[in-house]
Amino acid sequence: MNKIDTSIIISTYNAPVWLEKVLYGYNCQDYKNFEIIIADDGSTQDTDRLIRRLQKIVFYPIIHVWHEDNGFQKSEILNKAITHCNTSYIIMSDGDCIPRKDFVRHHVSKRKKGYFLSGGYFMLPMDISKRISKEDILAGRCFDIAWLKENGLPSSFKNNKLTAKGFKASLLNTITPTNASWNGHNASGWKKDIIRVNGFDERMQYGGQDRELGERLFNLGIKSKQIRYHAICVHLDHPRGYKNQESINKNLAIRKATREEKSVWTDSGIIKNEDTKRIKKIA
Numbered sequence: 001m002n003k004i005d006t007s008i009i010i011s012t013y014n015a016p017v018w019l020e021k022v023l024y025g026y027n028c029q030d031y032k033n034f035e036i037i038i039a040d041d042g043s044t045q046d047t048d049r050l051i052r053r054l055q056k057i058v059f060y061p062i063i064h065v066w067h068e069d070n071g072f073q074k075s076e077i078l079n080k081a082i083t084h085c086n087t088s089y090i091i092m093s094d095g096d097c098i099p100r101k102d103f104v105r106h107h108v109s110k111r112k113k114g115y116f117l118s119g120g121y122f123m124l125p126m127d128i129s130k131r132i133s134k135e136d137i138l139a140g141r142c143f144d145i146a147w148l149k150e151n152g153l154p155s156s157f158k159n160n161k162l163t164a165k166g167f168k169a170s171l172l173n174t175i176t177p178t179n180a181s182w183n184g185h186n187a188s189g190w191k192k193d194i195i196r197v198n199g200f201d202e203r204m205q206y207g208g209q210d211r212e213l214g215e216r217l218f219n220l221g222i223k224s225k226q227i228r229y230h231a232i233c234v235h236l237d238h239p240r241g242y243k244n245q246e247s248i249n250k251n252l253a254i255r256k257a258t259r260e261e262k263s264v265w266t267d268s269g270i271i272k273n274e275d276t277k278r279i280k281k282i283a
Helices: 016-026 045-055 074-084 103-110 126-131 134-139 145-150 157-163 166-175 191-196 209-220 245-261 273-282
Strands: 006-012 034-040 062-066 089-094 097-099 115-118 186-190 223-226 233-235
Touching: 006 016, 006 074, 006 103, 016 034, 016 045, 016 097, 016 134, 034 045, 034 074, 045 062, 062 074, 074 191, 089 097, 089 103, 089 191, 115 209, 145 157, 186 191, 186 209, 191 209, 209 223, 209 245
Parallel strands: 006 034, 006 089, 034 062, 115 223
Antiparallel strands: 089 186, 097 233, 115 186
16 A cells, blocks of 8 residues: 555545545545544534545544534644644645545645645536445446436536546646635645645634635745646535635634734644744744
8 A cells, every 4th residue: 555645634524424425535535545534523423424434434544523512613624633733735625525536536636836726616506516436436427417417417617627627627727816815615725835824713713714825825936737627526505504604704814913913823723822932033
């Protein structure tokens, strides 16, 4: 067995049915030298039972990082998950995003010192999200446009995400108007770079905390590369009860300050205030 060289952080909260589909997707990967770190924002025992069951089935190791439920604290649990990663390279995605079999390979093959990689997702409606079975994932049908259309997916330019290959995928990555930002559902970077900016800002709840991390990486001098038409995952639909305008407005203000002040460090990250000066001197 080849040595594990990549860590994949998957965030989740009380969605074991969706998470099971996602973990089966990783069991289909054609690049296999990775570990999975589950960043669990306070789920009940149902998620723990699922993980324990799948640990006996899948080929990759799973590390379950959990803290008590205290509302939407994704930034905090992601920082805890980062410290549990055992490799130098980290891919981040969500527990509602099923990866295509070449997802990890594209992240690994395109990684480069001084860069992070920015991917996207292909959103599925709720009826198709529910219909996808373990067998559909193992056979790759949930990425097959013909199968998806048979199950009600409308025609759209966005369908190119699932069909573009080779030169066409590279061309679409080049001409897409979408910014190559750090996207929590599909992004990757070097652990040392993420540590140098102190991870996620734990003052931020729902709405752009992933983008803010990327903005501090930019301020550090790290560049980004677009891979949204190469590293493919399908996004399962779900309600978003944690979404609120107050949180979004607060996060927008933090992001504005990060850009204007060209901040590379947050005092509310992996290393807390009392250790900040000491760590900076060591770095």
